[in-house]
Amino acid sequence: MRRTMAACTTLLVAALSAACATSGQTQTKQADQNAPATLSFWSTGGDDETATFQKAADLYHQKHPNVTIKVQTLSWSDAYAKLLAAATSRSGPDIISGGMTWTIQFGARGAMVDLRKHGSDALKAQALPAQWESAVSPDGSVYGVPLDMSTMALYYRTDLLEKAKVEPPKTWEELTAAIDKLKAAGVKKPYSQDWGNLDWIGYFNYLYQAGGSFYTPDCKPSLDTPQAEQALTAWADLYRKHGAPTATVEGSDALDTGTAMVVAGNWIAKGIDINKPKLKGKWGMTTMPAGPAGPTTFIGGRAVGVTSFSKYVKTAADFVTFMYTDEAIAAITDEARKRNISYIPPRPDKIVNGSVFTPEQAKVFEASIRTGKAAPGCPGWDESASDVAKQLQSVILGKSDVKTALAEAAKVMQRNAG
Amino acid sequence: MASPIPLRSRLRRYGTSYAMLLPFLALFAGFLIWPLANSLYLSFTTFDGINPAAFVGLDNFRQLAEDDRFRHALGNTGLYVVGSVVIGTLLSLGLALAFNGTGWAHRIMRTVFFLPSVTSSIALMLMWKWVLFPSDVGLANTIMHWFGGKDVAWLATPGLAIPILVMMSVWGGMGYGMVLYVAGLGAIPQEYYEAARIDGASTWAQFRHITLPLLRPVTTYVVVTGLIGAFQVFEAVYIVFQTGANNVGGVLDSGLMIVPYLYDQGFTHFKLGYASAIAWVLFLIIFVLSLVNLRAGRAMKEL
Numbered sequence: 001m002r003r004t005m006a007a008c009t010t011l012l013v014a015a016l017s018a019a020c021a022t023s024g025q026t027q028t029k030q031a032d033q034n035a036p037a038t039l040s041f042w043s044t045g046g047d048d049e050t051a052t053f054q055k056a057a058d059l060y061h062q063k064h065p066n067v068t069i070k071v072q073t074l075s076w077s078d079a080y081a082k083l084l085a086a087a088t089s090r091s092g093p094d095i096i097s098g099g100m101t102w103t104i105q106f107g108a109r110g111a112m113v114d115l116r117k118h119g120s121d122a123l124k125a126q127a128l129p130a131q132w133e134s135a136v137s138p139d140g141s142v143y144g145v146p147l148d149m150s151t152m153a154l155y156y157r158t159d160l161l162e163k164a165k166v167e168p169p170k171t172w173e174e175l176t177a178a179i180d181k182l183k184a185a186g187v188k189k190p191y192s193q194d195w196g197n198l199d200w201i202g203y204f205n206y207l208y209q210a211g212g213s214f215y216t217p218d219c220k221p222s223l224d225t226p227q228a229e230q231a232l233t234a235w236a237d238l239y240r241k242h243g244a245p246t247a248t249v250e251g252s253d254a255l256d257t258g259t260a261m262v263v264a265g266n267w268i269a270k271g272i273d274i275n276k277p278k279l280k281g282k283w284g285m286t287t288m289p290a291g292p293a294g295p296t297t298f299i300g301g302r303a304v305g306v307t308s309f310s311k312y313v314k315t316a317a318d319f320v321t322f323m324y325t326d327e328a329i330a331a332i333t334d335e336a337r338k339r340n341i342s343y344i345p346p347r348p349d350k351i352v353n354g355s356v357f358t359p360e361q362a363k364v365f366e367a368s369i370r371t372g373k374a375a376p377g378c379p380g381w382d383e384s385a386s387d388v389a390k391q392l393q394s395v396i397l398g399k400s401d402v403k404t405a406l407a408e409a410a411k412v413m414q415r416n417a418g
Numbered sequence: 419m420a421s422p423i424p425l426r427s428r429l430r431r432y433g434t435s436y437a438m439l440l441p442f443l444a445l446f447a448g449f450l451i452w453p454l455a456n457s458l459y460l461s462f463t464t465f466d467g468i469n470p471a472a473f474v475g476l477d478n479f480r481q482l483a484e485d486d487r488f489r490h491a492l493g494n495t496g497l498y499v500v501g502s503v504v505i506g507t508l509l510s511l512g513l514a515l516a517f518n519g520t521g522w523a524h525r526i527m528r529t530v531f532f533l534p535s536v537t538s539s540i541a542l543m544l545m546w547k548w549v550l551f552p553s554d555v556g557l558a559n560t561i562m563h564w565f566g567g568k569d570v571a572w573l574a575t576p577g578l579a580i581p582i583l584v585m586m587s588v589w590g591g592m593g594y595g596m597v598l599y600v601a602g603l604g605a606i607p608q609e610y611y612e613a614a615r616i617d618g619a620s621t622w623a624q625f626r627h628i629t630l631p632l633l634r635p636v637t638t639y640v641v642v643t644g645l646i647g648a649f650q651v652f653e654a655v656y657i658v659f660q661t662g663a664n665n666v667g668g669v670l671d672s673g674l675m676i677v678p679y680l681y682d683q684g685f686t687h688f689k690l691g692y693a694s695a696i697a698w699v700l701f702l703i704i705f706v707l708s709l710v711n712l713r714a715g716r717a718m719k720e721l
Contacts, residue, residue, distance in 0.1 A: 081685040088467045109468040109688065189553075198574065198669060246669065247552030247571035257553050383687060386665060387487075393670050397576065 031311040041071045042093040044079040052335040056328040087111035094310035103144025103305040104137045112143035113306040118317035128348045134374035144303030146346035151368040153285045160260040168286045175289040179242045194251040194264035200389045204298045206231035209291025219378035221413035223406040239396045267342040299372035380416030387412040461694035478695035491679040499648040501584035510595025518600045531593035543657040576672035595640045602636035638715035652677040
């Protein structure tokens with residue numbers, strides 16, 4: 001008993017000391033901006049992508065010999081936790097890149113610099129308005145700017161479509177008709193979704209293509225509309241009636257294992273011919289089938305921003321601006337082409353011009369992006385996204401009906417909006 | 419009652435021992451007690467990892483009581499713990515009884531079953547992910563095809579999530595339990611069995627009345643450590659079932675467990691105070707269950 005008491009007392013005393021030891025944030029003292037500086041840029045993605053951004057950093061070094069920027073890779077799986085650890089200890093990178101809303105999340109907690117004070121307006125004019133909006137915080141702060149873009153397309157097997165005498169579908173109706181024809185022609189796997197499968201991103205396309213949206217322009221949840229219902233019914237029917245698999249198979253694997261049409265991200269386009277040599281000459285791609293309100297497609301990408309604990313805020317922000325220049329984009333694109341990886345610059349005027357993709361592929365992505373929309377930037381969306389996805393899944397798996405699921409999703413969004 | 423030894427003479431007598439314990443104590447205090455105390459304090463705050471923590475009393479715990487996802491995670495974890503501990507313990511005992519000999523064949527079999535315990539759990543989970551991959555990319559579905567079966571969405575069928583997690587846990591852990599049981603079996607004096615045989619006891623009676631009761635300390639250990647490990651399951655869910663940044667528990671949260679939920683809240687939603695509260699609730703659950711288990715083991719021994 002005495003031992004238990006002693007252990008409890010020790011823990012309590014330590015907890016109280018922990019409470020007393022918690023200190024507030026302090027402003028990071030800025031280093032002499034003219035002295036030689038080495039900046040650290042934590043880039044979320046793969047090593048090949050890091051190497052492409054390093055080319056821009058090297059170019060910046062040539063122009064500013066005093067400044068060296070080292071780009072390091074953070075893998076998607078643990079980047080967020082590592083960035084949080086850096087923000088908590090207020091040490092680590094000067095520049096970070098990651099998911100579009102990450103900089104907003106870190107910025108809202110004081111870990112990022114508002115780039116409006118460092119000339120982000122010049123970048124706004126060059127960026128795609130739809131993507132820019134999703135990088136801006138609800139209060140208007142710009143804690144991160146788009147670093148690149150990603151979008152999706154409908155990839156298809158030309159041989160299987162020819163066999164079923166089907167043209168690549170351009171509308172929802174054509175898509176379901178194509179699935180039926182492919183099935184009739186003996187194609188066992190007519191259609192699947194890679195990016196966005198069973199997730200809100202998959203529904204996003206249908207929602208906007210039906211003329212709906214997650215939020216109204218003043219950030220009120222707007223899932224109680226006929227458009228949202230029509231979209232969810234059409235999307236869920238792809239699984240319920242037309243046999244789209246609930247299990248996610250990576251796009252190029254799906255094509256390789258006999259799936260006729262796959263919705264997948266732009267990043268698979270570069271690798272299919274190399275990773276799946278059997279598919280060479282047997283696949284094509286087109287924009288997503290359009291709905292009653294048009295072909296709106298999801299636009300993702302990464303945001304890049306400057307940490308508030310950097311000792312070189314001005315230099316780091318200058319480098320972020322530099323990444324939008326023609327020469328920086330050319331350096332990144334060249335390296336991406338050499339490494340055979342996907343890269344869509346954040347400037348719409350550069351999507352086709354000098355693209356890493358073939359001109360035909362670049363045109364498909366450009367068309368998707370021109371009419372695209374990005375993730376909602378409304379307060380509480382990040383907290384709600386997983387719950388919204390669960391509600392959508394419950395419809396697909398027959399556990400709930402469309403109306404109830406959308407009402408539940410809207411309720412969560414309302415609650416998290418604060 | 420003996421009078422207490424004066425501090426000075428105690429120091430003279432044990433001073434060197436205390437000094438030698440100091441490095442361990444410093445590390446223990448710095449890397450265990452201090453973080454533990456911090457998490458206890460943080461569980462009463464709204465700490466977001468970056469801004470100073472604001473004290474909110476029991477709010478986090480109240481919120482937990484009303485949190486549907488936490489309740490769901492708790493229910494899933496309960497099912498998983500029961501499944502993996504019961505099946506794991508029974509299979510460990512079965513394997514130990516089957517392979518407790520000293521011959522080469524038994525030694526090789528023991529090594530084979532023990533191998534998953536010495537392999538990195540991350541590597542094992544990546545292997546399972548590959549096995550359960552959808553379509554004919556995955557081994558499980560390829561085997562299904564050989565026998566004329568259809569594709570199964572192993573990781574996207576809510577009803578399969580817990581059985582798959584239990585299977586992965588049992589497969590990975592039964593070798594470890596087997597080794598403990600083999601050691602336990604070796605410690606049972608053979609005379610008991612001889613006496614039982616002379617008295618005409620059947621093999622089942624010998625197992626029921628000699629082996630099982632004498633293996634009780636081993637069983638208690640296997641169950642308690644299994645219980646603690648099962649409550650803390652993380653890699654299996656995080657690696658095998660996570661299908662996106664927003665989907666830590668798999669489809670419809672079918673594989674959501676307490677620790678992955680804690681990680682999700684703390685490290686992707688900046689709710690470190692709330693995550694600390696989850697950690698302390700988990701600690702209390704494990705503490706109480708382990709205590710009950712130990713007491714039950716002791717009470718049964720006294721019977």
